[in-house]
Amino acid sequence: xxxxDNYELKVRxxxxxxxxxxxxxxxxxxxxxxxxxxxxxxxYKQTILGIAWAVLQPVTSTFIFTVFFGKFxxxxxxxxxxSLFVLIGLVYWSFFSGTLTHASNSLIENEGxxxxxxxxxxxLPLSTIATGLIDFGISFIxxxxxxxxxxxxxxxxxxxxxxxxxxxxxxGAVGAGLFLTSINVKYRxxxxxxxxxxxxxxxxxPVIYPLSIxxxxxxxxxxxxxxxxxxxxxxxxxxxxxxxxxxxxxxxAISSILLFVAGLYYFRTTEKFFADII
Amino acid sequence: MKPIxxxxxxxxxxxxGEKQPYYSLRDSIVNFVRSPIRSINKLRKNEFWALKxxxxxxxxxEVMGIxxxxxxxxxxxxxxxxxxxxxxxGEITLRGRVASLLEVGTxxxxxxxxxxxxxxxxxxxxxxxxxxxxxxxxxxxxxEIQKFLDTPIKHYSSGMYTRLAFAVAAHLEPxxxxxxxxxxxxxxxxxxxxxxxxxxISREEGRTVLFVSHNLQSIEQLCAKCILLEKGQxxxxxxxxxxxxxxxxxxxPGTNKVIKLDKKADSVMSFSKIFITNSKGKITYNxxxxxxxxxxxxxxxxxxxxxxxxxxxxxNSQNVIACSNLSGIRNSQLRSFRPGxxxxxxxxxxxxxxxxxxxxxxxxxxxxxxxxxxxxxxLGFTVSGQKQxxxxxxxxxxxxxxxxxxxxx
Numbered sequence: 167x168x169x170x171d172n173y174e175l176k177v178r179x180x181x182x183x184x185x186x187x188x189x190x191x192x193x194x195x196x197x198x199x200x201x202x203x204x205x206x207x208x209x210y211k212q213t214i215l216g217i218a219w220a221v222l223q224p225v226t227s228t229f230i231f232t233v234f235f236g237k238f239x240x241x242x243x244x245x246x247x248x249s250l251f252v253l254i255g256l257v258y259w260s261f262f263s264g265t266l267t268h269a270s271n272s273l274i275e276n277e278g279x280x281x282x283x284x285x286x287x288x289x290l291p292l293s294t295i296a297t298g299l300i301d302f303g304i305s306f307i308x309x310x311x312x313x314x315x316x317x318x319x320x321x322x323x324x325x326x327x328x329x330x331x332x333x334x335x336x337x338g339a340v341g342a343g344l345f346l347t348s349i350n351v352k353y354r355x356x357x358x359x360x361x362x363x364x365x366x367x368x369x370x371x372p373v374i375y376p377l378s379i380x381x382x383x384x385x386x387x388x389x390x391x392x393x394x395x396x397x398x399x400x401x402x403x404x405x406x407x408x409x410x411x412x413x414x415x416x417x418x419a420i421s422s423i424l425l426f427v428a429g430l431y432y433f434r435t436t437e438k439f440f441a442d443i444i
Numbered sequence: 445m446k447p448i449x450x451x452x453x454x455x456x457x458x459x460x461g462e463k464q465p466y467y468s469l470r471d472s473i474v475n476f477v478r479s480p481i482r483s484i485n486k487l488r489k490n491e492f493w494a495l496k497x498x499x500x501x502x503x504x505x506e507v508m509g510i511x512x513x514x515x516x517x518x519x520x521x522x523x524x525x526x527x528x529x530x531x532x533x534g535e536i537t538l539r540g541r542v543a544s545l546l547e548v549g550t551x552x553x554x555x556x557x558x559x560x561x562x563x564x565x566x567x568x569x570x571x572x573x574x575x576x577x578x579x580x581x582x583x584x585x586x587x588e589i590q591k592f593l594d595t596p597i598k599h600y601s602s603g604m605y606t607r608l609a610f611a612v613a614a615h616l617e618p619x620x621x622x623x624x625x626x627x628x629x630x631x632x633x634x635x636x637x638x639x640x641x642x643x644x645i646s647r648e649e650g651r652t653v654l655f656v657s658h659n660l661q662s663i664e665q666l667c668a669k670c671i672l673l674e675k676g677q678x679x680x681x682x683x684x685x686x687x688x689x690x691x692x693x694x695x696x697p698g699t700n701k702v703i704k705l706d707k708k709a710d711s712v713m714s715f716s717k718i719f720i721t722n723s724k725g726k727i728t729y730n731x732x733x734x735x736x737x738x739x740x741x742x743x744x745x746x747x748x749x750x751x752x753x754x755x756x757x758x759x760n761s762q763n764v765i766a767c768s769n770l771s772g773i774r775n776s777q778l779r780s781f782r783p784g785x786x787x788x789x790x791x792x793x794x795x796x797x798x799x800x801x802x803x804x805x806x807x808x809x810x811x812x813x814x815x816x817x818x819x820x821x822x823l824g825f826t827v828s829g830q831k832q833x834x835x836x837x838x839x840x841x842x843x844x845x846x847x848x849x850x851x852x853x
Binding site: 173174175176177178179180196197200204207208211212276278279280281282283284285438439441442 | 458523524525526527528529530531532533534535536537538539540541542544546547550551553555556560563564567568569570572573596619
């Protein structure tokens with residue numbers, strides 16, 4: 167019992183939350199891994215194709231988009247083969263929309279645990295990033311292969327831009343997810359509104375079209391959507407052609423940080439009552 | 445030595461609305477727009493103090509029992525101790541790591557195997573990966589599931605599931621362990637094993653346990669000290685034997701009086717009184733096992749109502765219904781009422797209920813259509829066996845059916 171002599175914890179009414187309790191999060195890091203591990207494990211259980219789905223999904227979408235938007239409607243693709251163009255867009259888009267969806271549902275999907283055990287609730291939405299990384303990795307490699315097939319070599323900048331894009335996409339998706347998952351605890355409307363919202367969002371994101379078609383001023387407005395700058399710059403570095411629009415990337419980066427801070431703030435102020443109302 | 449748990453003037457308030465299953469955003473907006481003042485007032489009225497001014501101390505190595513009727517605040521207290529929900533006022537000082545076992549199998553995932561779930565559940569309960577690995581063999585041995593270790597637990601029987609869940613939890617090593625009603629599950633043999641394990645945790649490993657249960661027998665067996673909660677307050681704190689006696693003699697039976705029930709507004713008919721009488725017509729909440737007893741119900745009918753069922757259910761202290769009884773089954777005249785006052789006397793024959801504590805729930809309903817009045821846990825009563833019933837401990841179950849043993853050969 168000696169170790170308990172200095173240990174003392176006060177449980178008091180919560181008035182103000184520490185904005186981000188890094189020390190506590192670090193102490194619970196194993197739980198973070200285990201939630202991520204669980205979600206990855208469970209993901210393709212009881213499916214015939216299993217992990218092949220992670221390849222099949224981007225391939226199918228790319229094929230459909232290439233046939234309709236590339237061949238029939240002839241959307242410009244900044245000199246890249248349309249299939250490569252849209253596949254790179256989808257790599258980040260799927261990661262972003264998937265993480266946003268999982269983060270938004272993370273609390274209500276773990277309702278039972280939240281009601282019964284204490285841990286920093288932040289772990290749940292945060293761990294959804296890890297789940298999306300596997301699919302991201304697979305489709306990213308796929309996009310490199312398709313690029314090489316068409317004779318495009320990635321630029322050395324990719325070593326910085328690709329991880330940076332992941333960070334921006336994660337901050338943006340989890341930031342919005344933190345906000346939505348807190349609302350979701352009390353109002354289940356989020357669960358129904360979200361798929362609809364994401365469907366709309368893909369059209370204001372340059373996944374199937376290049377950002378250049380919206381005009382040079384509008385491009386900065388659209389870049390408030392954090393994934394815009396990420397997709398645009400990823401296209402440049404994976405194909406190794408064209409110049410990165412750093413203005414757009416900066417707007418997206420700042421926007422994702424603001425989104426994350428705002429989402430985190432809202433989450434932390436509502437967090438204490440999750441167990442009572444979920 | 446300093447107490448390991450110190451609770452000082454603890455209060456917890458709930459908005460009743462918060463206990464609703466879930467809201468839709470539209471409902472909230474519509475309600476607010478329609479009547480902003482009323483919805484604010486309504487919020488205030490629906491305040492409910494689940495805990496009021498709770499103070500107590502637990503010394504290291506003690507096993508403290510917490511008893512009380514349903515809704516007395518036991519689970520809320522454990523939830524605050526385990527930091528799941530914050531208190532409204534007051535303070536708790538914890539001088540050790542806390543692990544709570546509020547429900548076995550928290551976080552179990554049906555698609556994962558037994559092995560995987562041990563790691564998942566252990567981590568959720570606060571174990572480190574290395575710690576789980578070290579205890580892995582002990583856990584599967586305790587759970588007796590060696591053969592099914594790599595089977596997804598959705599294929600487990602409920603017994604296997606429970607055993608695995610308890611096994612993981614029982615191998616936690618916190619200084620303070622909170623346990624809520626986990627022994628209500630599993631077969632008798634396994635329950636005994638669990639009780640033994642809890643005893644071991646406190647006596648040999650010197651850890652502190654706070655133990656909530658409706659099962660007075662296991663409370664008595666495990667806990668030297670006990671707290672009695674009543675309506676969110678500490679009614680008594682002391683030696684387990686005397687606390688249980690107080691619970692049985694005062695809290696469960698009320699005070700051997702007629703229990704008056706609050707009127708239910710805007711209801712065409714509602715219950716107004718309830719009490720139990722014995723075969724001599726005396727009001728009592730302590731019935732002898734072989735004695736007939738009567739549940740007396742008074743009903744207030746405001747408007748003519750037809751096709752009504754009045755239903756009495758008797759449950760044990762774990763909320764398992766032992767039996768229920770509909771008024772209309774035997775007498776169709778008892779299904780329609782004109783305005784006025786009605787008194788029912790429902791006879792229950794002695795000898796069927798085993799000696800335990802029971803609770804009564806009463807309902808008026810249009811069957812399959814609508815509930816008119818429902819009062820759960822409206823009163824508690826005790827069935828006592830004969831003092832020297834040496835067979836009692838061998839008789840399992842809550843209901844004893846009359847049976848005859850015939851020797852055929």
